[in-house]
């Protein structure tokens with residue numbers, strides 16, 4: 001297989017970036033990474049990514065890819081082994097549910113941007129409904145399809161990670177009656193590649209980000225030293 005060089009343009013909190021990092025780590029691919037400030041994007045960012053979004057994968061210093069799902073699929077294809085099932089239906093089924101994760105991430109953004117309790121609860125209901133569907137779609141334990149870790153697992157690791165932080169100061173109970181989701185969430189939380197996809201100060205960085213939203217969720221975060 002041809003050896004390529006990979007450089008990932010990233011952001012410390014971005015869940016889409018994390019998917020790509022998890023894929024790189026699962027497949028033991030060497031890569032370099034640069035984090036950019038999304039509030040002050042470098043001019044070249046808009047040129048390399050038509051949507052001006054991270055992640056961007058720079059291949060061999062001169063070619064670029066955008067869209068995390070595409071980047072993960074590409075990385076999986078150009079390196080040995082595969083994080084996809086060899087069964088065509090199972091692979092397509094995983095892709096269907098990978099697609100669902102983008103909707104959940106949008107709902108999570110609505111949740112943390114919600115200005116009042118009603119909007120916050122509406123977003124949480126949307127999230128909960130999607131996880132109720134996922135509960136029925138999960139095919140095995142501990143991962144989505146059983147013992148083997150696939151790209152779908154890499155995709156949902158960053159989704160569940162949000163709730164580790166939300167649960168530190170809310171009582172959302174998102175997964176309380178979803179036993180398969182709970183097992184999956186725990187298995188993903190313990191996976192090295194998922195742990196290592198963010199820095200150790202990720203929870204603090206996310207809390208600071210949530211405070212800056214100046215939204216309903218910001219008011220739920222206890223002020224340091226007030227307890």
Ligand SMILES: N[C@@H](CCC(=O)N[C@@H](CS)C(=O)NCC(=O)O)C(=O)O
Pocket residue numbers: 011013014015016017038052053054055066067068069
């Ligand atoms: N569909 C894209 C979504 C990527 C995305 O939304 N990235 C966010 C950060 S998490 C971003 O770069 N936002 C900057 C902007 O929208 O200006 C993917 O899967 O890569």
